Amino acid sequence: MNGLLDITARRAAIDPDAIAFHVVNTGEEIDYRALERRSAQVASLLETYGVAAGDRVVILCRNRVEFFELLFACAKLGAILVPLNWRMPASELIQLIDDCTPVLTITGAEDRDTARAISAPMDLPLLDLDGEYSQQREAARLHPGRSGWPGQDCWYLIYTSGTTGKPKGVIQTYAMALVNSVNIGQAIGLRGTDSTLNFLPLFHTAGINLHTLPVLFGGGTVHILPGFEAGPMLELINAGALDVFIGVPAVYRELTLHPDFARTDLTRLRHWACGGAPLPDILVERFAAGGAIVCNGFGMTETGPTAFLVDEARALDKIGSVGKTQILVEARIAGPGGEILAAGEIGEIQFHGPGLTPGYWQRPQETTELFTEDGWLKSGDLGRFDEDGYCFVAGRIKEMYISGGENVYPAEVENILADHPDVQEASVTGVPDEKWGEVGCAHIILRQSASGDIAALNAWCRERLAAYKVPRHVVFARDFPRTAAGKVQKHLLPRPGSTG
Incomplete structure (x- = not known):
């Protein structure tokens, strides 16, 4: 795949007055003409800091338009943007700095102290988005940019959140962005006039690719919030300002708990999607009662991310499924010895297609281990296909346990x-x-005013599960350790009887 032309330049040429971004908290609107001008100016600004093609630029900030100016500016230069997880302490982020060896750090006001702490050991220059950035940008010349963005070149790095261990930098290419735009665009019927909401963290693939980049590629509008806020989200939905939306299960759960949920007309939003972690059936049913069909999907940072998404027509009768693979990706189920399994059998989900990562940054051994001998990407996730070709995810391979000889x-x-x-x-x-x-340990977050009756929970499970699947232990918690996608970091959960 050859790659992309300059996206902001093309959008500005096609429809310069269309609104690219709406900043929800301030009401500011940025059209495609302004987005192209700002991105071209930022490319020149980056050059004044010594940034050249192939250089890494780390950014530590909450969701804001400037992030995307910088993303497109890096594309114009051929530089590589590296979003950092602002939830990590400086001691962890320094390890990522050592791994990607950037030439510049960019930050927002909320993360300024952390940015200074991680920049000092390498004597990195620091560009403050809430300081000198806007003045320097407006004073910069318009950079002509590159004639094209080669498909297999690295555009940005996403460090995996690490549900089981140390993060790795997943290479994200221009081709991956294009393939994802096709995959998700066809799956949800994306239109050039559609609007979406950007609020998922920008150091996670969903914050960039679902659905922001596809909407920008198509000429639509992105409403942007610094982070998750249930009230403003529900207000935008009720006002009919959003056409397509994706959230993680924790977001859907919090929306249902907000007092405005019952007063929100969910049907004003055309397509609802969920990814990042399994969506409980009860949440699907709660939204369906309000007229919203939530389509569950599955993908990885390594797949660009869109791989599976269930279609609205079958979302309820295939509840629990992540659907079928989309147009530019294939999947298969493989056994422990690499044999391809038939429908109904559980094995590892493996992927093939033009939108897969070429590998991990500076990790040749892990990159080799990521792929099978015939070039399929190993997900590390267990799943099965039913007779209709719909996939059901059973969890991570490392999460499965064996109790009395039975797989759980x-x-x-x-x-x-x-x-x-x-x-x-x-x-x-x-x-x-x-x-x-091995036996199961159930970590439970209770609803408000719930009693936490362990005997009742045990009886509930015994009525619905085989005895060996019923958790032997129950641990109550106020919250779980999570990745940016909302996935629970199970290796950090305390064991029964511990004080962790």
Whole structure:
């Protein structure tokens, strides 16, 4: 795949007056003419800081238009943008700095102190988005940019959030952005006039690609919030300002708990999607009662990310499924020995197509291990296809545990627990047991005013699950450690009896 032309330049040429961004908190609107001008000026500004093709630029900020100015400016130069996780302490971020060796740090006011702390050891220059940035940008010349953005070149790096270990820099190419735009665009019927909401963290692939870049490629409008705010989201939905939306399960859960949820006309938003983690059936049913069909999907940072998305027509009768693969990606289910499994059998989900990452930054061994000998990407996730070709995800390979010789898939147990009226969220892990080898430990976040009756939870599970699947232990929690996508970091959950 050859790649892209200069996206902001092309959009400015096609429809310069169309609104690219609307900043929800201030009301500011930026049209495509202004987005192209700003991006070209920022490309020149970056050059004054010594940034050249191939150089890495790290950015630590909340969701804001300037992030996308910088993303497109890096594309014009051939530089590589590296969004950093502002939830990480400086001690962890310094490891990522050492890994990607940037030439410049960019930050917003909320993360200024952390940015200074991580820049000092390498004596990196610091550009402050809430300081000198706007004045320097407006004083900069318009950069002519490159004639094209080669498909296999790295555009930006996304460090995986690490549900099981140390983050790795996943290479994100221009071709991946284009393929994702096609995959998600066809799946949701994206139109050039559509609007979406940008609020998922920008250091995660969904914050950039779902649905912001596809909407910008198509000439639509992106409403932008610094982060998750249930009230403003529901207000935008009720006002009919949003056409397409994607959130993680934690977002859907918080929307239902907000007092304005019952007064929100969910049908004013055309397409609802969910990814990042399994969406409990009860949440699908709650939104369906309000006229909104939430389409569950599945993908990875390594897949660009869109791979699976269930279609609206089958979302309810295939509840729990992540749907079929989209137009530019294939998937198969493989057994432990690499054999391809038939429908109904559970194995590793593997991917093939033009939108996959070429690998991990400076990690040749891990890159080799990511792919099979015949070039399919190994997801590390377990799943199965039904007879109609719909995929059901059973969880991470490392999350599956064996109790009394039987395989237990935590996602199945979590879904049952989430249906209990006292349970707001559940996360299940396997823990050692002298008799059975491993047994389940259910970590539970209770709904407000719920009593936390362990006997009742046990009885609920026994009515709905085989005995070996019923969790032997229950641990109550106020919240779970999470990745940027809302996935629970199960390796950080305390074991029963611990004080962690």
